[in-house]
Amino acid sequence: MITSKLTSKAQTTIPQPVRAALNLHEGDELEYRLEAGRVILTKRADEAMGDPFRTFEEWHSDADAVAYADL
Template identity: 60%
Template structure:
Protein backbone atom coordinates (compact mmCIF):
# COMPACT_ATOMS: atom_id res chain seq x y z
CA UNK A 1 0.00 0.00 0.00
CA UNK A 2 1.25 3.53 -0.84
CA UNK A 3 0.52 6.37 1.58
CA UNK A 4 1.04 10.13 1.73
CA UNK A 5 0.54 12.72 4.45
CA UNK A 6 -1.80 15.74 4.46
CA UNK A 7 -0.38 19.19 5.20
CA UNK A 8 -2.11 21.64 7.53
CA UNK A 9 -3.83 23.04 4.37
CA UNK A 10 -5.09 19.54 3.44
CA UNK A 11 -2.64 19.24 0.54
CA UNK A 12 -0.67 16.14 -0.33
CA UNK A 13 1.89 15.07 -2.91
CA UNK A 14 0.69 12.32 -5.22
CA UNK A 15 3.32 9.61 -4.84
CA UNK A 16 5.54 8.94 -7.86
CA UNK A 17 4.20 5.39 -8.55
CA UNK A 18 0.63 6.80 -8.67
CA UNK A 19 1.67 9.68 -10.97
CA UNK A 20 3.41 7.19 -13.24
CA UNK A 21 0.49 4.75 -13.29
CA UNK A 22 -1.98 7.53 -14.17
CA UNK A 23 0.51 9.34 -16.46
CA UNK A 24 -0.04 12.58 -14.52
CA UNK A 25 1.81 15.81 -15.29
CA UNK A 26 1.72 19.30 -13.73
CA UNK A 27 -1.53 21.07 -14.65
CA UNK A 28 -3.47 17.86 -15.38
CA UNK A 29 -6.96 17.50 -13.94
CA UNK A 30 -7.81 14.68 -11.58
CA UNK A 31 -11.27 13.28 -10.98
CA UNK A 32 -12.34 11.78 -7.65
CA UNK A 33 -15.23 9.39 -7.17
CA UNK A 34 -16.43 8.47 -3.70
CA UNK A 35 -17.98 5.01 -3.48
CA UNK A 36 -20.69 3.80 -1.08
CA UNK A 37 -18.07 2.15 1.13
CA UNK A 38 -16.03 5.35 1.45
CA UNK A 39 -13.36 4.19 -0.99
CA UNK A 40 -12.13 7.02 -3.23
CA UNK A 41 -11.13 6.35 -6.82
CA UNK A 42 -8.81 8.88 -8.45
CA UNK A 43 -8.56 8.98 -12.24
CA UNK A 44 -6.74 11.12 -14.77
CA UNK A 45 -9.52 13.38 -16.07
CA UNK A 46 -7.76 15.63 -18.59
CA UNK A 47 -4.19 16.45 -19.58
CA UNK A 48 -2.98 20.04 -19.31
CA UNK A 49 -1.89 19.96 -22.96
CA UNK A 50 -5.31 18.86 -24.25
CA UNK A 51 -7.15 21.65 -26.01
CA UNK A 52 -10.16 22.97 -24.14
CA UNK A 53 -13.55 21.63 -25.08
CA UNK A 54 -15.21 23.43 -27.97
CA UNK A 55 -17.46 26.22 -26.77
CA UNK A 56 -21.12 25.81 -27.49
CA UNK A 57 -22.73 27.98 -30.11
CA UNK A 58 -24.43 30.06 -27.42
CA UNK A 59 -21.07 30.98 -25.90
CA UNK A 60 -19.71 32.46 -29.15
CA UNK A 61 -20.80 36.08 -29.53
CA UNK A 62 -21.70 37.29 -32.99
CA UNK A 63 -18.95 39.28 -34.65
CA UNK A 64 -19.89 42.94 -35.31
CA UNK A 65 -19.56 42.44 -39.06
CA UNK A 66 -22.00 39.50 -39.17
CA UNK A 67 -24.96 41.88 -39.42
CA UNK A 68 -23.26 43.77 -42.23
CA UNK A 69 -22.62 40.66 -44.33
CA UNK A 70 -26.09 39.30 -43.74
CA UNK A 71 -27.81 42.56 -44.72
CA UNK A 72 -30.05 42.12 -47.73
CA UNK A 73 -28.44 43.21 -50.97
CA UNK A 74 -24.89 43.39 -49.62
CA UNK A 75 -22.51 41.81 -52.11
CA UNK A 76 -18.95 42.88 -51.46
CA UNK A 77 -17.55 40.61 -54.16
CA UNK A 78 -19.72 42.27 -56.84
CA UNK A 79 -18.99 45.83 -55.72
CA UNK A 80 -15.25 45.06 -55.75
CA UNK A 81 -15.54 43.69 -59.29
CA UNK A 82 -17.44 46.83 -60.37
CA UNK A 83 -14.63 49.04 -59.01
CA UNK A 84 -12.01 47.14 -61.06
CA UNK A 85 -13.94 47.61 -64.31
CA UNK A 86 -14.47 51.35 -63.92
CA UNK A 87 -10.88 52.24 -64.81
Protein backbone atom coordinates in the same frame (compact mmCIF):
# COMPACT_ATOMS: atom_id res chain seq x y z
CA MET B 1 1.00 0.03 0.21
CA ILE B 2 1.65 3.59 -0.96
CA THR B 3 0.95 6.43 1.47
CA SER B 4 1.21 10.21 1.75
CA LYS B 5 0.47 12.78 4.46
CA LEU B 6 -2.13 15.52 4.51
CA THR B 7 -0.81 19.01 5.32
CA SER B 8 -2.53 21.57 7.53
CA LYS B 9 -3.86 23.14 4.30
CA ALA B 10 -5.47 19.83 3.24
CA GLN B 11 -2.84 19.25 0.55
CA THR B 12 -0.87 16.12 -0.24
CA THR B 13 1.77 15.01 -2.72
CA ILE B 14 0.71 12.28 -5.09
CA PRO B 15 3.42 9.63 -4.72
CA GLN B 16 5.62 8.98 -7.76
CA PRO B 17 4.38 5.42 -8.39
CA VAL B 18 0.79 6.74 -8.57
CA ARG B 19 1.83 9.61 -10.89
CA ALA B 20 3.60 7.11 -13.13
CA ALA B 21 0.67 4.67 -13.16
CA LEU B 22 -1.76 7.44 -14.15
CA ASN B 23 0.75 9.17 -16.47
CA LEU B 24 0.25 12.43 -14.56
CA HIS B 25 2.06 15.64 -15.45
CA GLU B 26 1.96 19.23 -14.22
CA GLY B 27 -1.37 20.80 -15.09
CA ASP B 28 -3.28 17.52 -15.42
CA GLU B 29 -6.70 17.44 -13.80
CA LEU B 30 -7.83 14.70 -11.46
CA GLU B 31 -11.24 13.25 -10.73
CA TYR B 32 -12.28 11.94 -7.33
CA ARG B 33 -15.17 9.49 -7.06
CA LEU B 34 -16.54 8.39 -3.69
CA GLU B 35 -17.63 4.75 -3.53
CA ALA B 36 -18.55 2.90 -0.36
CA GLY B 37 -16.23 4.88 1.91
CA ARG B 38 -13.34 4.85 -0.58
CA VAL B 39 -12.00 7.39 -3.03
CA ILE B 40 -11.24 6.45 -6.61
CA LEU B 41 -8.62 8.79 -8.09
CA THR B 42 -8.34 8.99 -11.88
CA LYS B 43 -6.74 11.30 -14.41
CA ARG B 44 -9.44 13.39 -16.04
CA ALA B 45 -9.85 12.45 -19.69
CA ASP B 46 -8.89 15.14 -22.23
CA GLU B 47 -12.34 15.13 -23.84
CA ALA B 48 -13.92 15.77 -20.43
CA MET B 49 -11.85 18.90 -19.93
CA GLY B 50 -13.58 20.92 -22.63
CA ASP B 51 -11.62 23.63 -24.43
CA PRO B 52 -8.09 22.32 -25.11
CA PHE B 53 -6.78 25.89 -25.45
CA ARG B 54 -7.85 26.98 -21.94
CA THR B 55 -4.34 26.25 -20.64
CA PHE B 56 -2.77 28.86 -22.96
CA GLU B 57 -3.02 31.74 -20.51
CA GLU B 58 -0.84 33.93 -22.75
CA TRP B 59 -3.85 34.16 -25.10
CA HIS B 60 -6.09 35.65 -22.42
CA SER B 61 -4.76 39.20 -22.21
CA ASP B 62 -6.83 42.37 -22.60
CA ALA B 63 -4.98 43.07 -25.85
CA ASP B 64 -6.08 39.70 -27.23
CA ALA B 65 -9.69 40.35 -26.23
CA VAL B 66 -9.62 43.62 -28.18
CA ALA B 67 -7.80 42.14 -31.18
CA TYR B 68 -10.18 39.20 -31.54
CA ALA B 69 -13.41 40.88 -30.45
CA ASP B 70 -14.83 41.04 -34.00
CA LEU B 71 -14.14 37.41 -34.92
